[in-house]
Amino acid sequence: MLAITPTVRNLLILNILFYLVDSSIMNLSEDFALRSLLSPHFHIFQFVTYMFLHGSLGHLFSNMFGLFMFGPLLERMWGQKRFLFFYFFTGIGAGLLFSGIDYFENSQVHQAVEIFTQNPTPDGLAEFMSKHAKGIYESSLDFLNKFEGNPTNTSYIQDSVNFVNAYYERLINTPMVGASGAIFGILMAFGLLFPNTELFLLFVPFPIKAKYFVAFYGLYELYSGIQNAQSDNVAHFAHIGGMLFAYILLRYWGTQKTNFY
Structure with missing residues (x-):
């Protein structure tokens, strides 16, 4: 197993620390979660701070697991600065798309x-x-x-x-929290750059190539976002936003796909 990379490690530590403070010491979500543009409690800095807050331990674990699994390979390929820029670009982009649709x-x-x-x-x-x-x-x-x-x-x-x-x-006034937008951006980048890498998923009895997994996940998020079930508290359009901004940035960088079998 490859060792964890510095930026991924620091992001994991920060997210865990913010969760512990938010859940045990002081309510950070009150001011730093992403609010609707129509809310009097909205502040521009929330497009960054919401990424480090999570609604539950399960929410935190799923996002950090995705960061741990897919982040290090991208950081090794891009370097620390470019990976960190990508992380914030996709996370902020996810918040922007979510906020735009929420405003409408x-x-x-x-x-x-x-x-x-x-x-x-x-x-x-x-x-x-x-x-x-x-x-x-x-x-x-x-x-x-x-x-x-x-x-x-x-x-x-x-x-x-x-x-x-x-x-x-x-x-x-219902806030959005979580690093999911950035994590879905990382997932999109992994699927684009390593499309033929086979992934072994917990509830799927056979390996699936990254490009098919990402495509399926993206379509599912789009369908769920359009359905917009009010009993569903998942910010699907934030996930789509992370994937979309990841695609835009990779195309801008002119990154060439590399096939891994």
Whole structure:
């Protein structure tokens, strides 16, 4: 087994330290996780700091395992400075793509909130939830039925207005954390540079070439991002962003593919 490289080692240490501080000493995510561009808590530095925060031990382990497995070979080939630049370029790029799509989607929610607030009706609430809050539609049916039975009840009207506003506030203030964008960038680079390297995956009983694994993973992330299930708290478009920015940077560098069998 090849020894771990200096930049990968330092990144592993930093991520683990930040996780321990965030989970045990002080809440770093409050200020340093990536917030929506529409949130009053957004700061430009969050495009960097979010990469060193993780939501759980499993989240941290999966990202650091990917960094440990695929990072050292790239660092040896590029050198420390270029590898570190690549890591931050793809991680920040992932945050930018995620934030852009988040801004577009939540701007539509904000517009829907304003429209409903001007005319709060049971049908309007049902339409809002069916378009923008499908994940909690069924759990809110009891209130919807009561509102439909008493559409002029001032208490129900105010509760419905409070609901849509609180839902929007929750959307724009739910932070994103994790090094996944940079890790998916590393995965993309590995697949492009070593396409025929065979990978042995835990739940796959046969080896799979890196180029097929990366292509499948990328398509899965794209599908999941488009589906946008509200019960899914994975930032799929950040993963896609990491892969996209990795592809752009590699094309810019003019790196030639090298086949390993």
